[in-house]
Amino acid sequence: MGRAWSIITLGADRQYGGNRGYDDEPRRLYRYDSNVVNHLQIAQGDLVVIRNSEAAIGVARVVGIQKSSGLKAIQRCPQCGKTNIKERRTVTPRWRCSAGHEFGEPAITEEPVEHYTADFGGTYVDLPSGISKSQLKGIALRPSDQISIEELDPVQLEKLLVPLSNRALDELSSAIMSGVIGPDESSDETEETAYVQSAADQRNKVLREVRARRGQQRFRKGLIRRYGARCQITGCDITDLLEAAHIWPYRGDGDNHPGNGLLLRADIHTLFDLNLIAIDPGDLTIHLDKGIQRSGYQDIHGRTLLVGIRKPSNQALESRWKIWRERQQ
16 A cells, blocks of 8 residues: 655755755656655655645655665764754854854765655646645654655545545545555455545445445455454344445445455444444444434444454544544534
């Protein structure tokens, strides 16, 4: 599964002056080197949000990365050698390092580094104004003012992109699904990629309702392989009564992941879809809405979800649990 990153393009005001910048062409490629935090983490298939000093300007997917060895001009404090230096345009001396030394000009040395060029191919999509620098920082998994390549939460990024650009959402979906193998294409021993829930509708309502249920045979078969042919709440093992239920509601093919599914008896599936049955993500206990606790289903209240070696996506369970808790208040 691909990841999502925020990257700073040439021309953005840089917080620290040790880095003299790169020759970026933001619609085609992004250059960085081995001194940059996360330089080994960004990979082919990942999505990047290109930003300047104020806001995101575009979205692209990495279609390839080239690597070469070379030299890089590094600016340092002439007193202590730190690269953590900052230019002050209205103060004299103009430069100051993180240790407090002030100086007129930095010392410049050429040092060996590995150069990387991330190629976007033809995937670049311009973004209208709408995602600010502070919003990107708000969805960074480990926010820092000193990192030019920051990993983003793909679920939160998708929410920001929904009102802005369908093409950008398509690139994000491609990145998220990068390397994911469908349940029918993998062996039982293959370790599954983590499920990432979708916030954007990718199909119209009719198609979503038709394909979200038993008609999605690959999804159902994947759940049977994962959990066995039984209802995970009642234990019913009559295969013809079992349906594939989505924990996080179906919004696109990416949600047909075994980690986002449960095998449920048909009536239990309906109650689950109506948020009358819920699963505590902490201990996997079953909870019933007060309105049905005396309607013949009371025996399943307090049971533990039947799983096995592999559990459902905790992210999906937590999102669904939050919705149910809000209904109970």
